[in-house]
Amino acid sequence: MDLFYEALIYQNRWTWYLEGIGKTLLISLGAVAIGVVIGVIVALIKYVNKKYGSFKVASKICDIYLTIFRGTPVYVQLLIMYLVVLFFVNDIWVAIITFGINSGAYVAEIFRGGLEAVDDGQLEAGASLGLSKFQVMVSIVLPQGFRHALPSLCNEFIALVKETSIVGAIGVKDITKIAANIVTKTGEAFVPYIVSAIIYLVIVIILTQLLKLIERRLAKSDKN
C-alpha cells in the first residue's frame, strides 16, 4: 500500500499525472493538426506531379523533406529542433512543431497511397465532363482518396500518441516524464511506470474504438 501512497496520493501526486495527460494530449493533437495539413499538401503536390507533370520543383522539395524526416529518428529531430533550430521557442511548442513536421512526412505517404488508390477512370470521367483538373481533384479524387487513407491515418495518430513519450528529453512534463520524476523522488519504479503504461493503454483503446466507429460509419454509406 505504501507504494501506491507514495506514487499517487502523497502531495496529491495523482494531479501531476493529470497534467502529464494534458501535455501528452496537447502535443498529440497539435502534431496531428500540423501533420495533416503538411501531409495533405505534400501528398497532393506529389500526386498532381505524377498525374499531370506539374509542380516539378515543389515535388522535388517534398521528396527531400520526406527523405530527411523519415530517415532520421524523431528523438534526434527533437533534440536538434530544441537546441539548434527553435532554441528560442517554448519547449512544449518545440514538441508540437517537431512531431507535427515528422508526422506530416508519414501522413503524406499514407495520403498519397490513398489518392493513388483512386481509379484513373475517375479522373477520365471528370475530364470527359469538362471539369477542370482542380475541380476533379477537389470534388472527385480528394474525398475518395481520404476514404482509402482513413484507416492508415488513424493508425498513424495512435502511433503518434505513443511516440510523444520521448518529449521528456527536452523537459516537457508529459505522462512518461511525470512518472520518471516520481520514480526519482520515491526510488521506486514499479507503480509510477505501470500507471503511465495503463494511461497510454486507455488512451489508445479509446482512440481505436473511435476509429472503428468512424470506419463503420463510412462502410455504411459506401459499400464499395
Added chain:
Amino acid sequence: MTKIKNQPQTASHSVERKDIKIGEILIEVKDLCKQFEDTQVLQGVNLQIKKGDVVAVVGPSGCGKSTLLRCLNLLEKPTAGTITIEGDNIFNSYSIYEKQKLNDINKQIKLLKKQKQKVSSEILDEYVAQKEKYLSLLKEEKQTDKEIAKTLNKHREKVGMVFQQFNLFPHMTIMQNITFAPVKLKKLELAAAQEKGLELLKKVGLSERANDYPSALSGGQKQRVAIVRALLMNPDVILFDEPTSALDPEMVGEVLSVMSDLAKDGMTMMVVTHEMGFAREVANRVVFIDEGKIVEDSAPQEFFNNPKNARLKEFLSKVL
C-alpha cells in the same frame, strides 16, 4: 430526349455552341496517328462524323478503336494529325514527322562518321535547316497547344463520354453523379438540373434510385446512369467506349435499348462495340479498323452483306 436538346442554353461561354444542322460535319479527323512507346496504334486515321450520325466502330481487339475514341476528347493525346470539332481545332500537330526527318539525317551523319568518311557540307547544311524547321514548327505548335488548352474543357462539355467501366463517382448519389458537372460548370441551376435529371432517369427506368449510391446498382443500371450523366451535359455527340463489354449478358439488352432510343431521338453517337446486332440495326455507318487504319466505312447493309476488305471478311466470318 429531344426535348432537352431543344431547350435553350442557360449560360453562354467563350466557346460558342454552333448551330449545326443534321448532316453537317461535327467532328473531322485527319491523318491521326498515335504511338505508345514502340507500338503504332493509330496509323493515319481519316474520319468525318456528321450531325445525326450513329457510327459503330468495330474491329479486332488491339486494333486501336478505343484509342481513336479516346483521342476525340483528348483523354489520349495523339502523336500527330488534326482533330476538328465543330470547326475548332482541338488538336493539330505534325512536328513529329519533321523530328523523324531530323533523326534520319542525324543517323546518316553518325553512320558516315563511324565509317570514317568525310561528312559533306551539304548534309550538314541539310541538318541545320531541318533542325530549324523542326524547332520553329514545334514552337508554333506549343503556342497553339496553349491556346487549345484554354478552351479544351469547353469542348469536352460538348463531347459526352460513356466508359466501359462506367466510372460513376462512388462517393456521390446517383442524383449527385448526374447533376454535379452541369451545376458546377454553370450549365444548369441545381433545381433545374435535378428536375431534368429525374426526367432522364425516368426515361431509363431508374428514377426510384436517384438517392442510392452507385454501389447499390447493377452493372446495367450503372451504365444507364452513366449515359444520363453524359446526356445531362447536353452534348452534341456522345462517345461510347465498349459500353456493354463489362456487363453480364442479361444486362446488355437494357443498355443497348437505351442507346437505340437515343439514336432514334437524333443524338450523334460514336460507339466502339462488339455488339454486331447493334451495329447492324441501330448504326447508320459501320467503321472497321484494322492495324490502326480505317479499312471499311459503309452503311450497315453494305458492311455486313457485301464487305470488300479481306480482313473484314475474315473478321465477320469469326464474329457472326
